Amino acid sequence: xxxxxxxxxxxxxxxxxxxxxxxxxxxxxxxxxxxxxxxxxxxxxxxxxxxxxxxxxxxxxxxxxxxxxxxxxxxxxxxxxxxxxxxxxxxxxxxxxxxxxxxxxxxxxxxxxx
Amino acid sequence: xxxxxxxxxxxxxxxxxxxxxxxxxxxxxxxxxxxxxxxxxxxxxxxxxxxxxxxxxxxxxxxxxxxxxxxxxxxxxxxxxxxxxxxxxxxxxxxxxxxxxxxxxxxxxxxxxx
Numbered sequence: 001x002x003x004x005x006x007x008x009x010x011x012x013x014x015x016x017x018x019x020x021x022x023x024x025x026x027x028x029x030x031x032x033x034x035x036x037x038x039x040x041x042x043x044x045x046x047x048x049x050x051x052x053x054x055x056x057x058x059x060x061x062x063x064x065x066x067x068x069x070x071x072x073x074x075x076x077x078x079x080x081x082x083x084x085x086x087x088x089x090x091x092x093x094x095x096x097x098x099x100x101x102x103x104x105x106x107x108x109x110x111x112x113x114x
Numbered sequence: 115x116x117x118x119x120x121x122x123x124x125x126x127x128x129x130x131x132x133x134x135x136x137x138x139x140x141x142x143x144x145x146x147x148x149x150x151x152x153x154x155x156x157x158x159x160x161x162x163x164x165x166x167x168x169x170x171x172x173x174x175x176x177x178x179x180x181x182x183x184x185x186x187x188x189x190x191x192x193x194x195x196x197x198x199x200x201x202x203x204x205x206x207x208x209x210x211x212x213x214x215x216x217x218x219x220x221x222x223x224x225x226x227x228x
Binding site for chain 2: 004009037044046050095103104107
């Protein structure tokens with residue numbers, strides 16, 4: 001079964017600085033999708049960024065970018081110019097093409113220090 | 115607002131009560147999901163419905179009973195729950211046939227079982 005591991009339960013970053021959240025996964029499939037979700041306190045979980053495994057180019061969405069290392073099964077999220085509104089739980093997720101399921105990590109709680 | 119709504123937002127119930135959680139999606143998706151979110155644990159997928167048919171039931175106790183009357187509505191019927199069932203219950207929807215489609219989450223129902 002696929003597993004997703006987020007080894008950093010908590011992270012903090014100074015406002016305007018850059019932070020990287022780690023995610024590794026285990027799979028035997030060659031084609032899949034990876035996602036980062038953000039869940040602010042008491043608010044809905046929303047998609048931050050997604051990556052197709054067949055694409056070598058790292059996905060980028062404004063201040064958010066990923067470092068996708070397929071061979072290492074690593075999918076880290078980089079947040080540049082951190083803002084107070086970035087404070088949230090961040091979940092890494094894997095979508096299997098063979099089963100209509102998403103697998104989530106345990107999350108990383110990000111604190112942004114003014 | 116992500117187009118997925120859940121009611122109620124908060125629920126307190128005794129172990130002998132019967133209650134139902136409701137989810138509605140306005141995105142035209144054909145797959146809907148129930149997740150259980152507990153502190154410091156990965157999101158636990160409970161049920162998946164594709165085109166109103168249940169496709170996944172991940173060893174969920176029978177005290178949880180899902181119902182999907184159409185592709186826009188999803189219910190989770192609860193009866194004789196245990197205190198360890200207290201958690202945030204998230205509903206999500208997606209377009210099942212496309213693996214690149216992400217899931218869109220509702221705000222969740224915070225359940226407390228006394």
